Amino acid sequence: MACQLMTRLQPQRWPIPLNRLPTGTVLVGGAVRDGLLNRLPEHPDLDMVVPADALGQVRKLAQEFGGTCVVLDRDRDMARLVLGRWTIDLARQDGDDLTADLLRRDYRINAIALTLKPQPQLLDPSGGIADLREQRITAIHEQNLLDDPLRLLRALRLSAELSMTIDQGTLEMIARHRHLLPKVAPERIQAELLKLVQANNADQAIHLLHSLKLIASWSSDQPQRKLNASALTADEQPLALPLARLTQLLSDQGMHDLRFSRKQIQRCLRLRAWWNRDQQQSVNNLTERERLKLHEELEEDLPAFTLAWPIERQKEWLRRWRDQDDILFHPCAPLNGRTLQAELGLRPGPRLGELIHHLCLERAFGRIRSHDDAIQCARAWMNKPL
Incomplete structure (x- = not known):
């Protein structure tokens, strides 16, 4: 399975050769999950764990390969390398070993790691591969959700993107701690919601959002x-x-x-x-x-x-909307301001704007069909009493 995953990931296409990554680097998170599901995008985001000095390693790689280093979290030693359409996130191992790091993550399906060695291995201490087979999203520990309450919302976003069912116990955790979500930075909540509404299974996830009252603070009350x-x-x-x-x-x-x-x-x-x-x-x-x-x-x-x-x-x-020549569904004025100023001696101002809007209306409903029609219509409008 590890070799098949490595084949799908096509590391030969990555902007950095494997032998230039720090010794002990492992691939984790979404790329591993999506690779196992065989749904990798053309340029997957690569999340990696390194033994130490993630920020220093990213700076070194950025200099060597001409990329950009973005500091994600200085205290937790996390940084991003941007190379064209690729992003590679490096984070220092959190905990005494890789297993401890993986068990501090949000959901089992996101806690699978792949070693980047000639003979790759999969590490799955929480049972994420079984959850992928069962199309199930299960929290690793309740405390992990409390450590970052955005993870409460992420379960629904993952459900929408992957068309998976959220484990009942996990749903109860989300409902129990929904009051913590407003403590999360609003920009992070916005980013999760934007991903959710774009997903194939978004409608079902949105129904669940309302049932859990997870975003009640920001929800619309309209039908x-x-x-x-x-x-x-x-x-x-x-x-x-x-x-x-x-x-x-x-x-x-x-x-x-x-x-x-x-x-x-x-x-x-x-x-x-x-x-x-x-x-x-x-x-x-x-x-x-x-x-x-x-x-x-x-x-x-x-x-x-x-x-x-x-x-x-x-x-x-x-x-009608697909027809770019439909003059009502794609309205525009038949004459611009410069032409009207030259033809009628008008000066810039509100009256010129009113005339342009009038001509747009007449054209949209088929009463102007040519340049001469537009000039004649404009003169007639100008001669009307104010």
Whole structure:
């Protein structure tokens, strides 16, 4: 099994030859787990344990191979080497030996190590390989979860990514200590949630999140919509589904508290606002100005907006959205500000902006079809009394 895992890992592709790594280095964590599951990405993150001086070793390797050294935790002697699309994390062994280090980790499936020798060996002191076979996530010790409460949330993220079941005893531990999660840095919680909503099995994990009340401090209290992504292409799903899930999962204040980016917050705010409006009034009953505003605000994220709709209605909107020449679903003004200033002698200011928006509306609904139409429409608008 160890030799098969080494073959899957393809160390000959790694940016650093094995013989340049410190003596006694072992590979641990996600790369070992994903390799055993045969689901390795093209550039897996490589987490390694070294006997001593991890930070010094990373600095030395960065200098030798032209990479970047990032200090992750100076006190615990953890650092990251970034080489192109590869990241290699080195950490000093925690405990008297490797077994002690592995038994201080979160879940059994993450506590398997591979020695990087000509004859590799797997070390599995907690039974992680058996859990992989049973598709089960089990905590090693309850205290390990308390040592870093983010691990409570990580179980659900792993469940979503790996389509595994969380052991009942572990679920009880998570429920028992859920009050500790708000003590974790918000940026770390945000990172776990972003990974969770992108996972294939995210919907089931989100249901469990609500059942456990694990993120109650940041959750949205609005009804959960059933999201149907069957009409989306494989390229569209990763863009639409995570946004829709995140919008349903977190409240506006929750997103602020968890330090999401301004762009992420704005996208969720807009989507939530239009979802709420669609519940109160069908988009088919919107005025022209309202309909144009919908497409201006949600142009990029329109597939996410349609996920809760009946399938035929969803397909029709997606068909039009995929057509980049659809002037309503991809609105833009037929003339820019410079042209209008030159043609009509307008000066920059609010009135010019109002005219551009008016021309965009007229074009979106098919009343402007050419440059001359746009000029004529602009002159007519200018001649109207204020």
